[in-house]
Amino acid sequence: MIRVFATDSGTLLETAGKFFQPASSLTIDAIFQAADALALVRRVCERAQPVPPPAQLRAPIQSQEVWAAGVTYFRSRTARMAESQVAGGGSFYDRVYEAERPELFFKATPHRVVGPGGGVRIRADSKWNVPEPELTLAINSAGKIFGYTIGNDMSSRDIEGENPLYLPQAKAYDGAAALGPCLVVTAELPAPTTIIAIEILRGKQRVFSGETTVGQIKRPLPSLAEWLCRENSFPAGCYLMTGTGVVPADDFTLRHGDEVRITIEPVGTLANPVV
Numbered sequence: 001m002i003r004v005f006a007t008d009s010g011t012l013l014e015t016a017g018k019f020f021q022p023a024s025s026l027t028i029d030a031i032f033q034a035a036d037a038l039a040l041v042r043r044v045c046e047r048a049q050p051v052p053p054p055a056q057l058r059a060p061i062q063s064q065e066v067w068a069a070g071v072t073y074f075r076s077r078t079a080r081m082a083e084s085q086v087a088g089g090g091s092f093y094d095r096v097y098e099a100e101r102p103e104l105f106f107k108a109t110p111h112r113v114v115g116p117g118g119g120v121r122i123r124a125d126s127k128w129n130v131p132e133p134e135l136t137l138a139i140n141s142a143g144k145i146f147g148y149t150i151g152n153d154m155s156s157r158d159i160e161g162e163n164p165l166y167l168p169q170a171k172a173y174d175g176a177a178a179l180g181p182c183l184v185v186t187a188e189l190p191a192p193t194t195i196i197a198i199e200i201l202r203g204k205q206r207v208f209s210g211e212t213t214v215g216q217i218k219r220p221l222p223s224l225a226e227w228l229c230r231e232n233s234f235p236a237g238c239y240l241m242t243g244t245g246v247v248p249a250d251d252f253t254l255r256h257g258d259e260v261r262i263t264i265e266p267v268g269t270l271a272n273p274v275v
Contacts, residue, residue, distance in 0.1 A: 001186040001266065002041045004031060004147075006058040006115070013045050014182070020048035028062035028183075032138065032237030037146040037185050059115030060149060060183040063236035066113060068134070068153055068171070069224050070103035071096050072217050072243030102219055102227050105167060107153065107241060108177040119275035121175030122254050126156035129254045132244035133198040133262040135190060135214055137221060138183055140237045143229035145222060147185040150262050150270040151241040152178040175275070178260075179239065181268045189221055190214045194264065198246050201259040208252060212245035 003014040006028060013020045022044045034040040071093055096103045114120060122129040136151035154177065160170035192215025199209040221242065228240055254260075258274040 001184060001188075002038065002045060003266070004028070004041065004060060004183040004185055005054050005181070006060045006183075007054045007056065008058065012051065012054050013041055013048065014053075015045055019051050019053050020045050021051040022048050028060055028064070029236050031183070031185065032062075032064060033141045033235075034146075035140075035142065037138075037140060038187055041185050057116045057181050059110075059113045059118070059179040061110050061113050061179055061239070063110065064238050065106070065234065066108040066110075066136075066151070066177055066179070066239045066241065067228055068105055068107040068151075068241035069219075069228075069243045070105065072102065072219055072224070073212065073245035097218065102224060104224075104228055105171060107172060112172070112174050113177045113179055114175055114272060115179065116181040116270060116272070118178060118272055119175060120152055120154050120178050120260065120272045121173070121275055122154070122256070123156050123159070123169075123173060126159050126170075127253065128158035128161075129154065129156050130248050130252065131155075131198065131200070131254065131260045131262070132241075133196050133246055133264075134241040134244050135194075135196060135217075135264060136179060137225060137240045137242060138185075138237065139225050139229070139234065139240055141235055143225065143234075145189065145225050147183055148190060148267070149179050149183050149239070150181070150264050150267050151239065152260060152262055152270060152272060153241050153244065154178075177241075178270060178272045180270050184267055190264070196246065197263045199261050200248075200254070201261065202255065202257070207258070208248045210246040210248075216245045217242055 132153035197211040
C-alpha cells in the first residue's frame with residue numbers, strides 16, 4: 001500500500017510513514033492510466049528522495065470523471081424512499097435496491113471537486129442539504145480498481161425528493177464533491193470491517209455523527225465498477241463513490257460555516273467547511 005498526495009508542486013508518495021518526492025513528474029493521470037499502478041508507484045518510491053510531510057493538499061484528481069452509486073445501503077434506501085414521498089413516489093428506490101442493475105449517476109468533473117480544506121457548497125435554491133460520506137473507488141483506464149479514497153457526495157435532498165428527474169441538479173453543481181486527503185494505491189480492497197465515520201461540527205459543537213462499515217454495502221465493489229464501465233470508456237480513469245450508509249435525521253440540514261469531517265483508514269480524514 002502506498003498513499004499518493006496531490007500538492008501545488010506535484011505528487012508526493014508516502015509509505016511506512018515516510019514521504020517521497022518523485023525524481024520526475026508523476027501525475028495523477030499517469031497513475032490512473034498505468035496497467036499496474038501499485039508497481040509504478042513502488043518503482044518511483046525506490047528512486048525518490050525523502051521529503052517532509054506536505055503542508056497543503058489538493059484533491060487527488062486530474063482528468064478523472066467522478067461518478068456515484070446510489071441506494072447501495074439499506075439505510076440509504078430507506079432515506080431516499082422517505083424523501084421521495086414529497087412527489088408521491090418512493091417504490092423505485094426499493095426496486096433498485098433489489099435489482100441486478102445498480103443506480104449509477106454522473107457526479108462531477110474535476111473543476112467541481114474540492115480537496116482537503118476546500119469549501120463544499122450547498123445550493124442557494126435548496127433548503128435541505130446533507131453530506132454523504134462514501135468510500136470512493138479509483139478505477140483505471142482499463143476498468144480495474146486499483147485503490148480508493150474518501151468522497152463527500154453533497155446532496156440537496158429536497159430537490160431530489162421533489163422529483164427523481166431532478167437528481168442531476170441535486171447532485172451535480174460547483175463544489176458538490178470533495179475527495180482526499182490522499183489516494184491509497186493498493187492490491188487489496190478495504191476489509192468489510194473498515195469503518196466509514198462522519199462528524200459535523202457547528203462552531204465547536206458536534207451536531208451530528210455516525211458511522212457504518214464497508215461490509216454494509218449490498219453490492220460487491222468489483223460489480224459496481226464493472227457496471228460503470230459497461231458501454232463507457234474512461235481514457236484517464238475515473239472515481240466511483242459507492243453510496244452512503246450514514247444519513248442525518250430528516251430535520252437536519254447543513255448551514256454555512258459547518259465543518260464536515262469524514263474518516264476512513266488508512267486514507268485519513270477529509271475535512272471541509274460548508275459554504
